Amino acid sequence: MSTTEKIIGIMGAIPEEINGVIALLQHQEKTVIGQRTYYTGTINNQKVVVVYSRIGKVAAATTVSTLLLRFNIDELIFTGVAGAIHPDLRVGDIVVGTSLVQHDMNAFPLFPIHEIPLLGISAFLADEAAVKKAEAAIDHLLDQQHLHQLISKEELMAFGIEHPKRYSGLIASGDQFFHQHQQKVNLQHHLGDVLCVEMEGAAVAQVCYEFGVPFTVIRTISDEANESSTIDFQRFIQKVSSCYSIEVIQQLIPMKKAL
Ligand code: SAH
Numbered sequence: 604m605s606t607t608e609k610i611i612g613i614m615g616a617i618p619e620e621i622n623g624v625i626a627l628l629q630h631q632e633k634t635v636i637g638q639r640t641y642y643t644g645t646i647n648n649q650k651v652v653v654v655y656s657r658i659g660k661v662a663a664a665t666t667v668s669t670l671l672l673r674f675n676i677d678e679l680i681f682t683g684v685a686g687a688i689h690p691d692l693r694v695g696d697i698v699v700g701t702s703l704v705q706h707d708m709n710a711f712p713l714f715p716i717h718e719i720p721l722l723g724i725s726a727f728l729a730d731e732a733a734v735k736k737a738e739a740a741i742d743h744l745l746d747q748q749h750l751h752q753l754i755s756k757e758e759l760m761a762f763g764i765e766h767p768k769r770y771s772g773l774i775a776s777g778d779q780f781f782h783q784h785q786q787k788v789n790l791q792h793h794l795g796d797v798l799c800v801e802m803e804g805a806a807v808a809q810v811c812y813e814f815g816v817p818f819t820v821i822r823t824i825s826d827e828a829n830e831s832s833t834i835d836f837q838r839f840i841q842k843v844s845s846c847y848s849i850e851v852i853q854q855l856i857p858m859k860k861a862l
Contacts, residue, residue: 608650609649609650609677609678610650610651610652610674610675610676610677610678611649611650611651611652611676611677611678611679611680611856612651612652612653612654612667612670612671612674612676612678612679612680613651613652613653613654613679613680613681613682613852614653614654614655614656614663614666614667614670614679614680614681614682614803614807615655615656615681615682615683615848616655616656616657616658616659616662616663616683616801616802616803617655617657617658617683617840618655619837619840619841619845620655620682620683620684620840620844620845620848621653621654621655621682621848622845623845623846623848623849624646624653624682624848624849624852625642625653626849627646627849627852627853628642628643628644628645628646628651628653629644629645629646630644630645631643631644632644634673636669636673637665637669639654639655639656639657639666639669640654641653641654641669641670641673641674642654643674646852646853646856647853647856647857647858648858649856651856652670652674652676654666654669654670656803658802658803659778659802659803660705660776660777660778660802660803660805660806661778661806662803663802663803663804663806663807664806664807664809664810667679667806667807667810667811668810671810671811671814671816676816677816678733678816678817678818678819679807679811679816679817679818679819680737680818680819680821680852680855681803681804681807681818681819681820681821682821682822682847682848682851682852683801683803683821683822683823683844683848684801684822684823684824684825684826684839684840684844685698685774685799685800685801685822685823685824685825686781686799686800686801686824686825686826686827686828686829687798687799687824687826687827687828688775688781688787688790688791688797688798688799688800688828689770689796689797689798689799691770692770692798692799692824693763693764693767693768693824694762694763694764694824694825694826694827694839695759695762695763695764695767695823695824695843696767696768696769696770696823696824697741697744697745697767697768697769697770697821697822697823697824697847697851698769698770698771698772698774698798698799698821698822698823698824699729699734699737699738699741699769699770699771699819699820699821700729700771700772700773700774700804700808700819700820700821700822701728701729701734701771701772701773702726702727702728702729702772702773702774703726703727703729703773703774703775703776703804703805703808703820704717704725704726704727704773704774704775704776704794704797704805705717705719705775705776705777705805705806705809706775706776706777706790706793706794706797706800706805707777707778707779708725708777716793717793717794719809722809722813724812726773727805727808727809727811727812729808729817729818729819729820730817730818730819732817733817733818733819734771734819736819736855737819737821737851737855738769738771739854740850740851740854740855741769741821741851742769743854744847744850744851744854745767745768745769747766750767753846753850754842754843754846758842758843759843761842762839762842762843764843770798772796772797772798773794773796773797773798774797774798774799774800774801774804774805774820774822775790775794775797775799775800775801775805776800776801776802776803776804776805776806777800777802777805778802779802780802781800781828781829782828782829782830783829783830784829784830786828786829787800787828787829799822799824799828800828801822804820804822807820808820819855821848821851823843823844823847823848825839825840825844
């Protein structure tokens with residue numbers, strides 16, 4: 604086997620986000636480091652490492668550092684759920700992050716709000732080619748005929764999902780679960796064009812940026828980031844977003860010839 608073979612890291616924050624992807628692994632092996640379980644193996648003959656980081660920026664940053672330093676990944680794909688911030692977004696839509704900001708980074712007046720101290724950057728840009736690939740995979744998934752083969756119409760309707768759409772743009776991350784309208788208002792005030800909010804993406808983006816490794820963050824909208832979020836979170840992830848993740852990962856990792 605060639606030692607220069609590319610390795611792709613696949614991350615989620617919670618087990619439900621990646622259990623389906625782990626089930627795709629062939630030649631699966633487990634390694635436990637720092638309270639995380641890293642599953643190595645292949646998907647479509649491509650070497651991958653799959654892990655869930657637990658929730659929040661520190662958990663995500665340490666996990667992606669381990670993926671980079673211990674597993675030598677060449678590329679990172681994050682798949683998970685997020686709360687909607689932009690008023691057009693609905694539960695079941697999927698967002699590809701073209702740029703990611705840590706909304707709770709504020710070292711003002713030493714540095715401008717959101718700028719990472721001593722890095723001089725406030726928004727981490729995703730790799731353009733990786734974004735295009737993710738967009739194509741998501742558009743394929745959300746094609747109505749294809750989608751209904753994966754998830755029944757009834758199941759989608761149970762979550763009020765009719766015509767889910769793909770959006771690409773700014774994702775905000777921070778160590779807060781948004782459950783009050785006022786949190787959204789504040790975020791929109793500081794970051795007008797933000798699509799959705801979650802708790803890991805921009806931390807993963809910072810570490811990947813610092814190591815010069817391309818990253819893709821893909822988030823399914825699971826809630827509206829306010830008090831009125833009435834969906835059954837666990838069921839939504841199991842029945843909808845994990846199906847999305849499995850399908851998108853399979854699309855993003857095309858079958859390679861066996862070595
Ligand atoms: N399964 C957990 C819920 C976790 S929700 C439970 O039932 O207790 C938090 C996770 O989903 C985080 O990893 C975050 O990235 C994402 N997320 C989803 N909606 C969010 C919101 N409204 N605000 C912040 N993060 C959100």
